[in-house]
Amino acid sequence: MSILTKIKDGFKDIATLDIATVTGEIKLTNAANKTTWESLVTEASNTIRSSDLTVVAFTHSQWDCDSVNFVKDDLSPAQQELLKSHQNMVTAAHETRRKAVEMLKGIKGLD
Numbered sequence: 001m002s003i004l005t006k007i008k009d010g011f012k013d014i015a016t017l018d019i020a021t022v023t024g025e026i027k028l029t030n031a032a033n034k035t036t037w038e039s040l041v042t043e044a045s046n047t048i049r050s051s052d053l054t055v056v057a058f059t060h061s062q063w064d065c066d067s068v069n070f071v072k073d074d075l076s077p078a079q080q081e082l083l084k085s086h087q088n089m090v091t092a093a094h095e096t097r098r099k100a101v102e103m104l105k106g107i108k109g110l111d
Helices: 003-014 037-047 077-105
Strands: 016-028 048-062 067-071
Touching: 003 077, 016 077, 048 077
Parallel strands: none
Antiparallel strands: 016 048, 048 067
């Protein structure tokens, strides 16, 4: 893959941002024998037996600054802490995207 293709793919990736914060319970099957976090995550994505999740917050942002924010009604104290974490993730993700664009602007030969 050429560097220009990678850069174009990077711009496509930073054009939108979706962050969801959920709480609840996910039950796994046969995950107890997994020894690394990576193997547990793979197992989780392949063998979720059941889940009971509540969306606490969801944010969708587009390059042109259009945004949609959802926050669940009547947040419990624990969910309020999750909302703070969600807001921090959104801020960090936007800052990372800004820095990526700045870095790409500085690459010689792209102007």
